[in-house]
Amino acid sequence: MVMRSTNAGIAMHKGKETGKSEFPPIVSENEWRTAARIVKDPSRRTQFDARIKHMLAGLILxxxxxxxxxxxxxSQSASATNRNYYKCPTKGGGHAFQxxxxxxEFISDVVVSxxxxxxxxALFGAPAERDELERMTELQQQAVTLRERLDGYYEEAAKTGSPSPAALAKIESSIFAELEKIESQMSHARGAGILAGVAPDEIPQWWNQASVEKRRMVIEDRMVIHIDPVRKAAPRVFDKSRVRIDWKTYAV
Incomplete structure (x- = not known):
C-alpha cells in the first residue's frame, strides 16, 4: 500500500518512473519517498524475511x-564470502550457535529419509478439506491486514514523525510476533496435499527442487528441532549429536 508510487502522483512502468500519474497525489513526493525508504530498509524486515529466505530460521530451538x-x-576476512549461521538471540554465553x-544438509537428509x-x-498426500481452505483464506487475510496496518504506521511516521522510532520498533515487534503466529497456523493447512502424487523414490528429487517455503512446511509440520550449545573444548566442527529431533504425531 505505502509503496504505490501513485500515492505521490508518480507513474511507474516495469519498476521505472515514467512521469506524472493520471491519479491525483494523496501525499507529497518527499513523504512518499521517505515512507518507501523506511519500508524497504532491510534492518526493519530481518525478523520476518528470515522466515522466508532460510530453511530453518525461526524453526529450530x-x-x-x-x-x-x-x-x-x-565473514572471517574482508575478502571472504559471508557465511550464514543460526544463533540463539538470548544474550550471554552457553547458548546455541551453528x-x-x-x-x-543434515536436516534435509533426515527429512528425505x-x-x-x-x-x-500419507500425512501430506490428502487434499485439503473445505474448512481447511476457508481457514487458510481467513489467516491470509489476517496477515494482509497486519501488514497494511504496519504500512500505515510507517506512512504516518514518515508524515508526522509519530510514532517515534522507539515506539515504531515496539509496534514492529508486536506485529511481527502476530505474523509469526499466523505463519505457524498456516503451515499445517498448507501442508495438506503438498506431496500428493509423489512416490517414495521421487522424494529426493522433490526435496532438491522444492522451494524454501515448501521445505519449511514439511519441517514445521513434522519436527521439533533443538540445537544444543557447543561443549567447552569441543572441536569447532558440525556435530550431529547436538541436534535433537522430536517427531510430531497426528491421527491419519
Missing amino acids: CGQCEARMKISSR TAAPLE YLQQPGSL
Whole structure:
C-alpha cells in the first residue's frame, strides 16, 4: 500500500518512473519517498524475511533456553564470502550457535529419509478439506491486514514523525510476533496435499527442487528441532549429536 508510487502522483512502468500519474497525489513526493525508504530498509524486515529466505530460521530451538534461533552472517576476512549461521538471540554465553550449511544438509537428509518411510507420505498426500481452505483464506487475510496496518504506521511516521522510532520498533515487534503466529497456523493447512502424487523414490528429487517455503512446511509440520550449545573444548566442527529431533504425531 505505502509503496504505490501513485500515492505521490508518480507513474511507474516495469519498476521505472515514467512521469506524472493520471491519479491525483494523496501525499507529497518527499513523504512518499521517505515512507518507501523506511519500508524497504532491510534492518526493519530481518525478523520476518528470515522466515522466508532460510530453511530453518525461526524453526529450530536453542537447547539451552528454548528460544527460536535466528539467522546471522559474518565473514572471517574482508575478502571472504559471508557465511550464514543460526544463533540463539538470548544474550550471554552457553547458548546455541551453528553454521547453517551443514545443519541444513543434515536436516534435509533426515527429512528425505523420513518421507521415504512407509506411511509418511500419507500425512501430506490428502487434499485439503473445505474448512481447511476457508481457514487458510481467513489467516491470509489476517496477515494482509497486519501488514497494511504496519504500512500505515510507517506512512504516518514518515508524515508526522509519530510514532517515534522507539515506539515504531515496539509496534514492529508486536506485529511481527502476530505474523509469526499466523505463519505457524498456516503451515499445517498448507501442508495438506503438498506431496500428493509423489512416490517414495521421487522424494529426493522433490526435496532438491522444492522451494524454501515448501521445505519449511514439511519441517514445521513434522519436527521439533533443538540445537544444543557447543561443549567447552569441543572441536569447532558440525556435530550431529547436538541436534535433537522430536517427531510430531497426528491421527491419519
